[in-house]
């Protein structure tokens with residue numbers, strides 16, 4: 176589909192960290208990875224993807240309770256997760272606000288230099304850090320030591336491996352929330 180590129184128009188193009196670019200029209204909600212012309216696969220995340228794509232629901236609930244979002248009308252979600260990823264890896268994440276193009280079915284899209292497996296690990300690592308931060312501010316020594324004890328046995332790559340195996344990523348449970 177070679178649609179004419181209109182700068183600033185609906186046919187938005189995402190400049191990827193690798194130097195290639197992709198038209199937002201080529202990315203759809205079911206996509207988890209984009210096979211790029213550079214030869215790599217880049218993780219694709221959209222605002223409509225639920226945070227449970229990365230971590231279990233119960234953890235998402237804890238995050239929502241413990242983490243303050245700048246806009247209290249917006250609950251902690253994928254938007255915040257990807258915001259944190261972008262803060263940590265500003266050079267490796269491309270994003271585009273496509274809210275003006277309702278046909279796409281999503282309002283925000285992020286494409287990372289790393290693949291979806293690596294992104295998953297990055298996200299889980301950052302979430303653990305966020306929770307550690309939240310717990311340490313709770314001034315509850317018991318909660319902190321419990322958390323640290325829990326985390327001693329927590330191995331991010333193992334968790335990601337299992338979580339990805341348990342969840343059928345194209346299955347009915349991975350629909351937008």
Ligand SMILES: [Zn+2]
Pocket residue numbers: 191193194195211212213214215217
């Ligand atoms: Zn690429």
